Amino acid sequence: MSSRWLTVLLLSVLATCTIMDVSGQxxxxxxxxxxDAKDALQLADEPxxxxxxxxxxxxxxxxxxxxxxxGDVNVDGGNNETAISNYQKAYFYNPGKTILLLxxxxxxxxxxxxxxxxSDADKFLAATLSNSANRLGTIPHQSEVIQARLxxxxxxxxxxxxxxxxxxxxxxxDSEINTPADEYINTITADETTLIFTRKSYKSRLARPLEExxxxxxxxxxxxxxPLRFDSSEEVNTGALCISPDGNxxxxxLCGSYTGxxxxxxxxxxxxxxxxxxxxxxxxxxxxxxxxxxxxxxxDGNTIYFVSTRPGGIGKADIWMSKxxxxxxxxxxxxxGEPVNTAEDEMSPFIHxxxxxxxxxxxxxxxMGGSDLFLSRLNADGKWQExxxxxxxxxTYADEISLLVNPAGDKGYISSTQKGGYGGFxxxxxxxxxxxxxxxxxxxxxxxxxxxxxxxLAANVELINLENAQTEIKETSSQDNGSFLVCLxxxxxxxxxxxxxxxxxYSQHFALSEIKEAGNPFILNIKLQKIKTGSTTILNNIFxxxxxxxxxxxxxxxxERLVNFLKSNPSIRxxxxxxxxxxxxxxxxQVLSENRAKAVVNYLINAGISAGRLSYAGYGATCPIDxxxxxxxxxxxxxxxxxxx
Numbered sequence: 001m002s003s004r005w006l007t008v009l010l011l012s013v014l015a016t017c018t019i020m021d022v023s024g025q026x027x028x029x030x031x032x033x034x035x036d037a038k039d040a041l042q043l044a045d046e047p048x049x050x051x052x053x054x055x056x057x058x059x060x061x062x063x064x065x066x067x068x069x070x071g072d073v074n075v076d077g078g079n080n081e082t083a084i085s086n087y088q089k090a091y092f093y094n095p096g097k098t099i100l101l102l103x104x105x106x107x108x109x110x111x112x113x114x115x116x117x118x119s120d121a122d123k124f125l126a127a128t129l130s131n132s133a134n135r136l137g138t139i140p141h142q143s144e145v146i147q148a149r150l151x152x153x154x155x156x157x158x159x160x161x162x163x164x165x166x167x168x169x170x171x172x173x174d175s176e177i178n179t180p181a182d183e184y185i186n187t188i189t190a191d192e193t194t195l196i197f198t199r200k201s202y203k204s205r206l207a208r209p210l211e212e213x214x215x216x217x218x219x220x221x222x223x224x225x226x227p228l229r230f231d232s233s234e235e236v237n238t239g240a241l242c243i244s245p246d247g248n249x250x251x252x253x254l255c256g257s258y259t260g261x262x263x264x265x266x267x268x269x270x271x272x273x274x275x276x277x278x279x280x281x282x283x284x285x286x287x288x289x290x291x292x293x294x295x296x297x298x299x300d301g302n303t304i305y306f307v308s309t310r311p312g313g314i315g316k317a318d319i320w321m322s323k324x325x326x327x328x329x330x331x332x333x334x335x336x337g338e339p340v341n342t343a344e345d346e347m348s349p350f351i352h353x354x355x356x357x358x359x360x361x362x363x364x365x366x367x368m369g370g371s372d373l374f375l376s377r378l379n380a381d382g383k384w385q386e387x388x389x390x391x392x393x394x395x396t397y398a399d400e401i402s403l404l405v406n407p408a409g410d411k412g413y414i415s416s417t418q419k420g421g422y423g424g425f426x427x428x429x430x431x432x433x434x435x436x437x438x439x440x441x442x443x444x445x446x447x448x449x450x451x452x453x454x455x456x457l458a459a460n461v462e463l464i465n466l467e468n469a470q471t472e473i474k475e476t477s478s479q480d481n482g483s484f485l486v487c488l489x490x491x492x493x494x495x496x497x498x499x500x501x502x503x504x505x506y507s508q509h510f511a512l513s514e515i516k517e518a519g520n521p522f523i524l525n526i527k528l529q530k531i532k533t534g535s536t537t538i539l540n541n542i543f544x545x546x547x548x549x550x551x552x553x554x555x556x557x558x559x560e561r562l563v564n565f566l567k568s569n570p571s572i573r574x575x576x577x578x579x580x581x582x583x584x585x586x587x588x589x590q591v592l593s594e595n596r597a598k599a600v601v602n603y604l605i606n607a608g609i610s611a612g613r614l615s616y617a618g619y620g621a622t623c624p625i626d627x628x629x630x631x632x633x634x635x636x637x638x639x640x641x642x643x644x645x
Contacts, residue, residue: 026059026060027060027063029059029060030056030057030059030060030063030066031056031063033052033053033055033056033059033066034052034053034056034063034065034066034069036052037049037050037052037053037056037066037069038069040052041073046073046076046077049073050070050073053066053069053070053073054070057070062093063093064089064090064091064093064094064097065090065094067086067087067089067090067093068086068087068090068097068100068103070086071083071084071086071087071090071103074086075103075107080107080110080111081107081111083103083107084104084107084108084111084113087100087103087104087107088100088104091104098123098124098127098128099124099144101120101121101123101124101127102120102121102124102144102147102148102151104120105117105118105120105121105124105148105151106147106151108120109151109154109155109158109369109397110369110370110397110398111397112158112368112369112396112397114154114155114158114159114162114368114397115155115159117151117152117154117155118151118152118155118156118159121148121149121151121152121155122152124144124148125145125148125149125152128145128148153366154366154367154368154369157366157367157368157389158367158368158369158397161367161368161389161391161392161395162368162392164391165391165392165393166391166392166393166394166433166436167433168393168394168430168431168432168433169430169431170393170414170416170418170428170429170430171428171429171430172420172421172422172426172427172428173223173413173426173427173428173429174216174222174223175422176216176222176223176224176225177195177197177214177216177223177225177427178421178422178423178426178427179199179422179423180422180423180424181199181200181201181202181423181424182199182200182201182415182424182425183197183198183199183200183415183424183425183426183427184197184198184199184200184401184402184415184425184427185197185402185404185413185414185415185427186198186213186240186241186242186402187241187242187243187404188243188404188406188413189243189245189246189247189485190245190246190299190353190406190407190441190443190485190487191443191445191485191521192218192406192411193217193218193219194215194216194217194218194243194247195215195216195218195223195413195427196213196214196215196216196228196241196243196250197213197214197216197427198211198212198213198214198240199211199212199213199214200212200424200425212227213227213228213241214226214227214228215227215228228276229275229276230269230276230277230278230279240252240253240293240294240295241253241295242295242296242297243297244297244301244475245299245353245407245443245485245486245487246475246478246483246484246485246486247271247483247485248270248271248475248476248478248483248484249268249269249270249271249297249301249475250268250269250270250271250276251266251267251268251282251295251297251304252266252267252268252269252279252295253265253266253267253292253293253294253295254267254279257279257281259279259281260281260287261281261284261287261288261289262287262288262289262290262291262292263289263290263291264291264292264293265281265282265286265287265292266281266282266286266287266292266293266295266304266306267279267280267281267282268280268282271478271480272479272480273479273480274480282330283330285322285329285330285331285332285333286304286306286322286330286333288308288310288311290308290309290310290311291307291308291309291317292306292307292308292310293306293307293308294306294307294347294348294349296349296350296351297351298351298353298355299353299354299355299441299473299486299487300355300463300472300473301324301473301474301475302323302324303321303322303323303324303351303355304321304322304324304330305319305320305321305336305349305351305358306319306320306321306322306333306349307319307320307346307347307348307349308320308333310333312335313335313341314335314337314338314341314342314343315341315342315343315344315345315346315364316343316344316345317345317346317347318335318336318341318346319335319336319340319341319346319349319358319360320333320334320335320336321333321334321336322334336384337384339376339384339385339386339387340358340360340376340384340387341364342362342363342364342365343364344362344363344364345362345363345364345371346360346361346362346363346364347360347361347362347371347401347402348360348361348401348402348403350402350403350404350405352405352407352409352438352439352441353407353441353443353487353489354409354438354439354440354441354489355378355489356377356378356438356439357375357376357377357378357405357438357439358375358376358377358378358384359373359374359375359390359403359404359405360373360374360375360376360387361373361374361399361400361401361402361403362374362387365387365389366389367389367395368389368392368395368396368397369397370397370398370399370400371399371400371401372389372390372395372400373389373390373394373395373400373402373403373414374387374388374389374390375387375388375390375436376388388436390403390436391433391436393418394412394414394430394436396416396418398416398417400414400416401415402414402415405432405437405438407440407441407442407443407487407518408440408441408442408518409432409437409438409439409440409441409518410431410432410437410440411429411430411431411432412429412430412431412432413427413428413429414427414428414429414430415427415428416428439489439490440490440516440517440518441487441488441489441490441518442487442488442490442518442519442520442521442522443485443486443487443488443521443522444485444486444488444496444508444510444521444522444523444524445483445484445485445521445522445523445524446461446477446483446484446485446498446523446524446525446526447477447481447482447483447484447524447525447526448461448477448482448483448484448498448500448526448528449482449525449526449527449528450527450528450530451527451528451529451530452530454527456477456478456479456480456481456482456483457477457479457482457500457503457528458476458477458478458479458482458500459476459477459482459484459498459499459500459503459526459528460474460476460497460498460499460500461473461474461475461476461477461484461486461496461497461498462474462496462497462498462499463486463488463494463495463496464494464495464496464497464541464557465492465493465494466492466493466494466495466509466541466554466557467492467493467513467554469554469556469557469560472494473486473487477498488510488512488522489512490512490515490516490517490518490519491512491513491515491516492512492513493509493510493511493512493513493554494509494510494512495507495508495509495510495540495541495557495558496508496509496510497557497558497561498526498528499561499565500528501568502530502531503528503529503530503531504528504529504530504531504535504536504537504565504644505528505537505561505565506526506528506537507537507538507539507540507541507558507561508524508540508541509540509541510522531569531572531644532644533644533645534643534644535643535644536641536642536643536644537641537642538639538640538641539558539562539600539639539640539641539642540558540639541554541555541557541558542555542558542559542600542640543555544596544599547584547592549592549595549596549598549599550599551599551600551603559600559603559604559607560607562600562604562642563604563607563608563609566604566609566613567608567609572613572644573612573613573614573615573644573645574613574614574615574642574643574644574645575614575615575616575617575642575643575645576597576598576600576601576614576615576616576617576640576641576642577593577597577616577617577618577619577640577641577642577643578592578593578594578595578596578597578600578616578617578618578619578640579593579618579619579620579621579623579624579637579638579639579640579641580592580593580620580621580637580638581621581624581628581634581635581637581638582621582624582628582634582637583628583634586620586621589620589621590618590619590620591618592618592620593618593619593620594616594617594618595618596618596640597616597617597618597640598616600616600640601614601615601616615645621637624637625637625639
């Protein structure tokens with residue numbers, strides 16, 4: 001060999017050795033920086049850890065472990081797209097570590113890249129089946145195989161759901177409510193004019209988020225927002241609440257209270273003098289040493305749905321239900337069971353005012369990844385139907401956590417991170433597709449005042465099913481402004497009774513048995529009269545057949561109310577008067593009205609009221625209170641009244 005070629009060979013060997021030496025030095029330096037980054041993570045100093053990992057990769061861009069750890073950090077920070085890129089580079093430089101394929105697939109599912117997620121999950125499973133996959137020299141854990149198969153199933157489900165999108169457009173509710181922080185909707189009143197939500201903001205990436213409750217009232221100019229405060233000196237976490245249809249009672253979660261039975265318990269507060277009362281724990285029947293949260297109250301206020309980790313459930317967090325008895329005590333909670341609850345988490349139950357349509361979030365039912373929203377309907381036999389995924393774009397690759405639906409059943413409210421918002425989670429509303437709607441419900445909203453002073457009254461309000469004389473809703477009008485609100489289900493005839501000691505009671509009738517749609521709400525201004533001579537009230541729920549004076553069965557609730565009123569006020573005497581419209585013969589109308597008044601008096605006597613306290617008269621069509629030219633006017637004129645004598 002010539003000396004020239006020998007020189008070239010020696011130089012080549014020296015260069016290779018130099019490169020290898022430099023490469024080794026770089027790897028050792030990268031490993032030191034990598035070790036320092038892990039120490040920083042142990043101290044929860046994420047920014048420092050990211051800086052050190054980036055420096056490590058600047059020294060040695062082929063360092064797979066550094067790429068992998070950077071991916072983990074970005075997952076923790078919610079930067080899933082960046083994490084995918086990190087994991088892909090880690091796998092490129094270390095293809096033997098096939099667990100990275102599973103991590104890539106997980107994050108592709110979280111970002112809605114369903115086809116990619118399915119492909120990478122399949123690659124991981126194929127490598128496992130061929131025994132070529134290993135994790136640091138070991139065969140992949142069975143749980144990892146299960147995860148990969150679940151990713152594959154979720155991706156298939158999501159692709160199928162997105163193939164049939166719903167005609168849904170989400171509308172941002174208002175800039176007064178939504179901000180660059182996260183806003184989560186908690187509850188909305190039946191008339192959709194009062195909304196309560198949680199606002200979560202961050203002072204820094206590592207600091208604990210600040211969660212605050214706000215209440216928003218809607219008027220003709222838009223939403224007005226203010227903090228929601230409870231009468232409590234405790235500095236505890238408050239959230240996950242629901243409000244009664246009338247807006248006067250709130251059920252919510254307190255965590256860490258000295259009055260609690262566990263980590264988080266359910267409490268109740270009442271609105272008094274435009275403030276909320278001191279929280280009252282719902283007691284050990286509802287609350288346990290576990291975790292109780294996310295209540296949803298039925299329209300009648302007698303059934304509460306909530307999430308709990310108490311013993312006896314099916315999964316991690318289940319939906320439970322408790323009923324309130326006649327003594328206002330909550331019964332032992334019952335697990336909703338399958339098919340609603342699964343081995344995973346079920347969250348955010350919302351029972352619609354129809355009483356039979358439940359919306360909730362779940363991580364256990366087939367969906368699009370994360371938690372999706374579902375609905376289940378209650379059968380006539382008391383069993384819940386198989387949950388239905390609400391579909392795309394209501395559900396997305398992100399976590400959908402709650403849905404509220406208005407009484408009419410045509411509008412939904414949701415918190416979402418969709419693009420175009422004010423930042424983070426915003427509250428949106430949308431038109432609910434017909435197939436996802438509950439049974440429609442309307443409502444009656446009233447204000448109770450003193451007839452003479454016009455001052456608001458805290459009165460007892462009862463909604464009665466006239467078919468069986470059963471009271472379906474009992475509540476009290478607000479002492480602040482006399483307001484109340486109760487929901488009405490089409491297909492029933494209702495009697496409304498408003499009463500207060502010292503006053504004549506008020507009754508109203510809602511004939512909805514032939515109506516299937518929700519219709520417009522009923523707005524009432526109720527002026528209660530003090531009990532005194534000359535005061536008169538109409539008994540709107542006394543019924544007779546045409547040209548008959550035989551009392552119909554559905555008059556029973558009103559008649560019993562009158563009996564109880566007379567027994568509670570034993571010193572008063574009353575006169576029952578009967579009235580007709582102007583159709584027919586005047587003399588026959590006179591006799592008919594008198595016989596109807598007499599029928600009421602006879603009922604009262606048979607119920608134990610002294611005949612000496614009662615009198616009656618018939619006035620035919622001589623005392624109309626409305627026109628006789630319309631069906632509605634004539635119906636008002638056909639009435640039974642009583643007067644204090």
